[in-house]
Amino acid sequence: MLTRxxxxxxxxxxxxxxDKVFRSDQDFKRIKIGDHSERFTKNSINEFINLKEKNLKQI
Incomplete structure (x- = not known):
């Protein structure tokens, strides 16, 4: 698990x-740790990039 x-x-x-591109997007998966901490997996980052890339190709 990765820090921001x-x-x-x-x-x-x-x-x-x-923060602006990834963390502000509701589609981006994260793991909440406590009230103020989040962690991210490489898999969730790659999935998010692929999702957004597919959406751009449809435009």
Whole structure:
């Protein structure tokens, strides 16, 4: 499980961009830990990217 910093690094983007693009989207799966912490899996990141990529191709 990745922190938001590690998830952003895995994707190759800035943490602020990760927050804006990934964390703000309801389709992005996350694991809540307590009231203020979240963790992300590489699988959920890859699935989200694939989902959004498919939606872009339909436009």
């Amino acid at each position: 910093e590690a998830a952003a690094k895995y994707i190759g983007i800035d943490v602020k961009t990760f």
